[in-house]
Amino acid sequence: MPEGHMIHVDARRFDEAMGDRVVHTDSPQGRFADGAAALDGRTLRDTEAFGKNLFLRFSGDSPQYLHVHLGLIGGWTWWDADHQQLSGRPVVNADSSNVRLRLRTGRGDAERSAELRGAITCTLVDEEGMDRAVAKLGPDPLRDDADPGLAWAKVRKSKKPIGGLLLDQAVTAGAGLIWRAEVPFLAGVDPHRPGVDVTEDEFTTMWSEMARVMSEAVERGGKEITTDPADRPETDGHVSRDDAFYVFRRDGAPCLRCGTEIRVAEMGTRKVWWCPTCQPR
Ligand SMILES: [Zn+2]
Structure with missing residues (x-):
C-alpha cells in the first residue's frame, strides 16, 4: 500500500x-x-x-x-x-x-x-x-495545519501498541508499514509499548521524526530513506533498499546502530520490525 x-x-x-x-x-x-x-x-x-x-x-x-x-x-x-x-x-x-x-x-x-x-x-x-x-482522519504530519495534540490525546489514553496506533489513520494519517516501524526506532520506543506508557517527549519525537522522514521522502519524489549517512555504507549517492532502513524488513540482520538482531512479529495482522536493544519496552 x-x-x-x-x-x-x-x-x-x-x-x-x-x-x-x-x-x-x-x-x-x-x-x-x-x-x-x-x-x-x-x-x-x-x-x-x-x-x-x-x-x-x-x-x-x-x-x-x-x-x-x-x-x-x-x-x-x-x-x-x-x-x-x-x-x-x-x-x-x-x-x-x-x-x-x-x-x-x-x-x-x-x-x-x-x-x-x-x-x-x-x-x-x-x-x-x-x-x-x-x-475521520487524525492529523497528517506532512500538513502545515496538522495538530499533533489531537494524535497525542488518543495515544496517551490507549492500551493499544504504539506501532498499531501509528498505523491507525484516525490517530495519525499517512503512516504505512515503513513509517510505523521506522518511526518508533528513531524515537527509541518498542512498537509493542502501549500508548499509555509512551511519554509526551517520546511522542513528540515520533511526531517530528515522522514529519521529517516523510517530507524528505516527498522531496525525493517518494523514495523512503530513514538511515543517517553515518549508519550506512558510503556510496556515490545512491542508497539501496537494503541500506535505507533501520528495521523495516531487516529481520535477522544486525542493527545498524548496536548489532543486535532485528526482530519481526505480527501486529494487527501485519508485520512490525524492531531492535530489542535500541527500542526498550
Ligand atoms: Zn539496535
Missing part, C-alpha cells in the same frame, strides 16, 4: 502538470463513466492530500472534488505525449481496459496523462463530503 507521503507526491504532480489547466477525463474501464463525463473539460483548481486521501478540486458546479484513495493495490501512472511512462509502477500491459479514470491535459509534445488503476475510492464529492472524509 502506498504510504501517505506518496499521495502528497501525487498531489504535487497533479499541481505541476495539470494545475489551472483544462483537463479531459474518461473512464476506459467504464466504472467511473458518469464521474469522468461530469469532470471532462473542467479546470483543475487545487490539489490536497490528507493522509492517504487525494482530493482534486475542479472548476464548475458542485460536486467539485474528486476523492481518490488508492487502497492496497491502486496507483497512478503518468505518461507523456509519446506514451512513455513518466512515473508510477511500471505498467507491463499498457492496455487501458482496467483504467478507472484517465485525465489528460496539454497538446502536442506537452500532453500529459494520468491513469488510475485499482483504487478503492474514486468518487465525486461536494465540500461537505470532503469535510466528512477528512474528519
